[in-house]
Amino acid sequence: RKEVEQDPGPFNVPEGATVAFNCTYSNSASQSFFWYRQDCRKEPKLLMSVYSSGNEDGRFTAQLNRASQYISLLIRDSKLSDSATYLCVVPSTGANNLFFGTGTRLTVIP
Amino acid sequence: GAGVSQSPSNKVTEKGKDVELRCDPISGHTALYWYRQSLGQGLEFLIYFQGNSAPDKSGLPSDRFSAERTGGSVSTLTIQRTQQEDSAVYLCASSLGGLNQPQHFGDGTRLSIL
Numbered sequence: 375r376k377e378v379e380q381d382p383g384p385f386n387v388p389e390g391a392t393v394a395f396n397c398t399y400s401n402s403a404s405q406s407f408f409w410y411r412q413d414c415r416k417e418p419k420l421l422m423s424v425y426s427s428g429n430e431d432g433r434f435t436a437q438l439n440r441a442s443q444y445i446s447l448l449i450r451d452s453k454l455s456d457s458a459t460y461l462c463v464v465p466s467t468g469a470n471n472l473f474f475g476t477g478t479r480l481t482v483i484p
Numbered sequence: 485g486a487g488v489s490q491s492p493s494n495k496v497t498e499k500g501k502d503v504e505l506r507c508d509p510i511s512g513h514t515a516l517y518w519y520r521q522s523l524g525q526g527l528e529f530l531i532y533f534q535g536n537s538a539p540d541k542s543g544l545p546s547d548r549f550s551a552e553r554t555g556g557s558v559s560t561l562t563i564q565r566t567q568q569e570d571s572a573v574y575l576c577a578s579s580l581g582g583l584n585q586p587q588h589f590g591d592g593t594r595l596s597i598l
Contacts, residue, residue: 417589465583476526
């Protein structure tokens with residue numbers, strides 16, 4: 375099993391829709407989780423950090439399910455500008471490494 | 485304030501040449517990271533510095549790759565005897581603390597090996 379797995383998509387949703395992505399992780403001892411967004415040919419930008427059960431920032435909500443070892447990202451009222459690739463990142467525990475998911479591609483359609 | 489700065493932004497070189505990529509992290513950030521991203525692919529973690537030391541270099545793709553960081557600030561990633569498969573965007577990031585802190589990325593260096 376990969377350390378971090380994401381559904382690559384693509385997810386094509388209409389403006390105003392609610393969309394959710396999941397990210398599964400293999401290390402049950404992981405303590406912190408991050409969602410980044412990456413626009414085409416640009417660098418990743420931090421969207422949200424999660425250190426406990428979840429986090430909310432405006433239209434974006436991240437929720438952690440430790441029992442099932444996944445973290446979700448929910449986007450409400452999708453905007454055209456939300457179109458991007460969303461990367462899930464989980465630091466390793468013990469080793470000095472970071473695990474990036476391959477990303478989920480979202481396209482919001484007018 | 486100033487973000488993570490990388491130079492050059494683009495580099496085109498011939499196969500077999502050595503290249504040196506530079507990263508200037510956000511002031512005060514003790515942790516610095518190097519990644520590689522090939523076209524249409526995910527990020528590949530290369531190496532992580534806490535201060536001037538890199539606890540684990542096993543992410544470097546081959547012994548042609550080396551990285552150093554001096555003064556707890558600027559880092560250089562050196563690729564010797566470049567190969568065409570080294571062509572990618574090399575991204576640097578920094579964070580206030582260690583791996584459990586959010587990272588801030590530079591714009592990357594786009595490396596093309598002819």
